[in-house]
Amino acid sequence: MIVTIDGVAASGKSSVASGVARALGVPYVSSGLLYRAATLLGLEAGLRLENAAELLAHLRAQPLRLEALAEGNRVWVEERDLTADLHSSRVDRGVSVVAALPEVRAWVDGQLRALPEPFVAEGRDMGTAVFPQAAAKFYLTASPRVRAERRARERPEDVPAIEAALVERDRLDTVQSAPAPDARVIDTGNLTLEGVIGAVLAGLPA
Template sequence: MSFVIAVDGPAASGKGTVASGLARELGLPHLDSGLLYRAVGRALQVAGGDPDDAAAATETARRLDPHDLEDPALRTREAGEAASRVAVHAGVRAALLDFQHAFAAQEPGAVIDGRDIGTVIAPDAPAKLFVTASPEVRAHRRWLQLKDQGVSLDEILADIALRDERDSARSTAPLVQAKDAVLLDTSEMTIEQAADAARRIVEAARARWETSLKGEASQKG
């Protein structure tokens, strides 16, 4: 059984930074699942399609190539908005499930961040974190990333509010904290403090997981 770390949370909460840091420290592969949806949305935009067209978005998701995730354009504000729009389609989510399941099944484990990792993609993950922060803090963080693109803080805050509503209200795999996920609010934390808190959460989860595996092995023996 692989040691999967599921890191969920809303946009700009710091989950990607936390997840990538854990992956580096533990030597595990990392998947930013949001890039999958960004890649679908970006591909639709390039082709002149509509992210709100469920059939077109689903077909695009089925044709997604892993190399598409390397496109720098996926980090733009426009790609993030398109990702949020295509992610509401059940067909898109179903098309990307196999990719994510295969990634999570790797040995000795993996770190995956997104919005439904601990609830849908890897519900049995030994370690689950739900990373969040206040809307104002998240908007400021995202603005620092995008201000060179001429975006105002007020625009980013409005985008954050819209994405939160869309992600939480969708009928398929809405953004919710898994019952067994540990809440990590990074509103008042530096990157280093958030990384340290996440590390301690994962260390505790791994200790419980290893103890459980030993117990199962002794029962079989």
């Protein structure tokens, strides 16, 4: 069984996916971390992020591994754990350019589709492009201000700067971020994390 949790930036996807996965006793997979890892590796190599051929050649030369732990995904390149470097503002600013490249999307999708079921998958297009056959689909939203206030607890920038960056990233991600027609949309603005996890669990097929 596959459960998909998509949504806009900082809507709570990974926290909710982790909670749901733990309740079900299955792994969750963060597709966004793979886009972030591609971006970080491209930036570190000094590549132009819009050059798909260069970036793909660089990615294919690295043995990148997504570790789908229920308590939090990690990304490794050989013995190096990239995870702590994937949520910097530098990666935030570049990731939508990388995610717009069809070749990179195919690289991410191939890794996700190779994973053994069951799992919870979170991102933008899990319920539409990658796993349209999923047993249950959810789409998380919240106002930009609410999302920025939540993320401000994890970042050094102030709320208005974070809000502006989130709105811009939502705009750049519009193409792949449409909710699946059969997704249950949850506005997380007035809900606690536990409340959202409970709503998802209550919406699963028996």
